[in-house]
Amino acid sequence: MVCPVGASLPVPLRAEAEIEVNIPQSGMNQRLVLRVPGWPGSAPGQFVMLSPGALAAVPRTDPLLPRPMAVYRGAGERIEILYRRSGRGTALLAEARAGERVGLVGPLGRPFALPAPGERALLVGGGTGIASLYGLAAALGGGATVLLGARSAVDLMGREDFEALGAALAIATEDGSAGLRGLVTELLERELARGGPARVYACGPTPMMRRCAELAAGAGAAAIVSLENHMACGYGVCLGCAVPVRAGGYALVCRDGPVFAASDVAWEGLA
Amino acid sequence: MSVAAAEVDTSVELAGIALRNPVLTASGTFGYGLELAPFVDLRRLGGIVTKSLTLEPRWGNPPPRIAEAPSGMLNAISLENVGVDAFVAEKLPALPEGVTVVASVFETEIERYAEVCKRLGGVPRVAGLEINASCPHVKSGGIEFGQDPGVLATLVRAARRATSAPLLVKLSPNVTHIAEMARVCEAEGADGITLINSVQALEVDVERRRPVLSNGLGGLSGPAIRPIALRMVWQAARAVRLPICGVGGIASAEDAVKFLLCGATAVQVGTQNYLDPAAAATVADGVAEYAARHGFARVRDLVGALEPPPRR
Numbered sequence: 001m002v003c004p005v006g007a008s009l010p011v012p013l014r015a016e017a018e019i020e021v022n023i024p025q026s027g028m029n030q031r032l033v034l035r036v037p038g039w040p041g042s043a044p045g046q047f048v049m050l051s052p053g054a055l056a057a058v059p060r061t062d063p064l065l066p067r068p069m070a071v072y073r074g075a076g077e078r079i080e081i082l083y084r085r086s087g088r089g090t091a092l093l094a095e096a097r098a099g100e101r102v103g104l105v106g107p108l109g110r111p112f113a114l115p116a117p118g119e120r121a122l123l124v125g126g127g128t129g130i131a132s133l134y135g136l137a138a139a140l141g142g143g144a145t146v147l148l149g150a151r152s153a154v155d156l157m158g159r160e161d162f163e164a165l166g167a168a169l170a171i172a173t174e175d176g177s178a179g180l181r182g183l184v185t186e187l188l189e190r191e192l193a194r195g196g197p198a199r200v201y202a203c204g205p206t207p208m209m210r211r212c213a214e215l216a217a218g219a220g221a222a223a224i225v226s227l228e229n230h231m232a233c234g235y236g237v238c239l240g241c242a243v244p245v246r247a248g249g250y251a252l253v254c255r256d257g258p259v260f261a262a263s264d265v266a267w268e269g270l271a
Numbered sequence: 272m273s274v275a276a277a278e279v280d281t282s283v284e285l286a287g288i289a290l291r292n293p294v295l296t297a298s299g300t301f302g303y304g305l306e307l308a309p310f311v312d313l314r315r316l317g318g319i320v321t322k323s324l325t326l327e328p329r330w331g332n333p334p335p336r337i338a339e340a341p342s343g344m345l346n347a348i349s350l351e352n353v354g355v356d357a358f359v360a361e362k363l364p365a366l367p368e369g370v371t372v373v374a375s376v377f378e379t380e381i382e383r384y385a386e387v388c389k390r391l392g393g394v395p396r397v398a399g400l401e402i403n404a405s406c407p408h409v410k411s412g413g414i415e416f417g418q419d420p421g422v423l424a425t426l427v428r429a430a431r432r433a434t435s436a437p438l439l440v441k442l443s444p445n446v447t448h449i450a451e452m453a454r455v456c457e458a459e460g461a462d463g464i465t466l467i468n469s470v471q472a473l474e475v476d477v478e479r480r481r482p483v484l485s486n487g488l489g490g491l492s493g494p495a496i497r498p499i500a501l502r503m504v505w506q507a508a509r510a511v512r513l514p515i516c517g518v519g520g521i522a523s524a525e526d527a528v529k530f531l532l533c534g535a536t537a538v539q540v541g542t543q544n545y546l547d548p549a550a551a552a553t554v555a556d557g558v559a560e561y562a563a564r565h566g567f568a569r570v571r572d573l574v575g576a577l578e579p580p581p582r583r
Contacts, residue, residue: 011309013310014310014549054546061342064339064340064493064494065339065344065545065546066546105548231337232545235548237299237301237322238300239331239348240336241334242334242336242351243334244334250334250351
């Protein structure tokens with residue numbers, strides 16, 4: 001279920017989610033389907049915190065902290081998450097089998113705002129950042145232009161799902177194994193060169209998002225980014241996910257984001 | 272012997288603060304309470320200890336501010352808070368009635384600590400104060416206020432003069448003799464002590480050959496420090512008559528009971544709030560169930576009920 005953007009956000013909950021599917025995809029990618037009792041739905045760009053260890057058959061405190069994961073899509077009490085096995089937390093999550101439970105808190109964070117009338121929506125996803133954009137692409141129907149980038153073809157997440165939406169899709173891989181050999185930002189540059197009002201939505205590695213912001217600014221287009229960061233809680237109390245902002249001081253990715261206007265972010269202060 | 276959990280008297284009195292149960296949330300892990308309201312009825316908690324408040328609003332450290340560690344985490348947030356006046360004007364009134372609030376006080380100089388205490392002293396919704404003594408003391412070359420008995424004495428004395436509210440002092444574990452620090456607090460008129468704060472620690476990014484945290488050092492919290500905290504509570508309880516609020520890695524009712532048995536009158540749940548926003552309420556329920564299962568009609572009778580170690 002996708003909540004209409006702009007409507008009041010669903011009230012987040014803490015739940016014991018049951019794993020229905022947790023299977024490897026190409027590369028190090030993994031697909032997870034959870035049944036979340038009482039799930040209130042989510043808006044595109046929102047995320048959940050998952051604790052794979054706390055509810056395991058033998059509870060584990062190492063790794064201790066929950067991991068933020070974008071809600072890829074949802075229907076009723078089921079949500080789907082695409083993640084990459086890249087560290088200890090995701091390795092532990094990947095070990096969990098169907099029928100086991102994980103702690104879940106969500107949906108969290110502020111969602112994407114839809115483009116203004118007449119604006120082209122240019123969605124730019126890099127690596128695991130792709131997973132944050134599917135909900136927005138789905139909300140825009142076939143109307144979005146989707147640009148996906150990854151190191152290699154096997155790393156691309158959700159390619160078939162974006163194709164099924166009917167969105168205009170272009171791909172870039174660093175090794176040339178799919179689409180353009182190069183960076184996804186090169187695809188964005190071409191799209192922006194076509195002119196006309198556009199709004200760029202970017203999620204991926206920080207250098208990619210920063211480059212998207214520069215390209216959009218150069219073309220007079222608005223740019224929205226969805227930032228990733230380490231966080232311990234996801235609901236604004238650990239203060240661990242601070243990012244520097246142009247206005248001075250810090251914003252929290254979990255509470256004030258993860259979606260930000262690119263022009264609000266003090267990019268030079270991001271690690 | 273068995274008692275129904277619902278009939279167990281869970282109330283305790285901590286340093287002159289009446290609590291409906293002995294489980295509070297630790298400072299810096301529960302915001303100002305409002306953030307967690309969607310997830311848990313705050314009135315199920317014994318109380319909440321706020322994010323530490325300073326005289327002026329302050330930004331914290333640049334990122335990275337947190338790092339994971341085995342069964343724990345390091346943090347170096349440093350002072351980020353809305354300031355004492357905004358807390359009183361905006362955060363406190365937004366909390367539901369019936370939530371017991373202990374305000375944590377953090378500053379960089381003795382006089383400023385005292386001023387924050389004064390501003391909180393007459394606020395009816397503030398049930399008590401908790402002095403965070405783990406701030407680096409600039410005039411002592413950056414060691415924590417709580418690491419030097421003389422500096423700690425000066426701090427507690429100044430806070431005591433500044434307020435007649437129930438006064439807890441949260442001690443640093445980064446000392447050789449915790450009992451000595453506890454005795455300083457008792458001598459200077461504190462009403463209770465909270466221990467332990469996070470354990471000073473360092474994590475290194477090997478690929479970049481530099482500390483993970485922008486601050487370099489951070490504070491270790493979570494289950495990794497629980498046995499250390501338990502030991503320090505036990506030592507302090509034998510050294511002073513002051514009530515003790517035990518904190519450090521508590522994640523379950525069994526963990527909380529260990530602290531009560533070792534002499535803590537109440538406990539605080541900290542890092543576990545990050546994994547489960549309802550953790551403290553769950554721990555509180557579990558403590559009552561433990562008491563019932565073991566035939567204690569009053570939770571407060573668990574305090575200090577540790578038996579001697581087994582003899583061969």
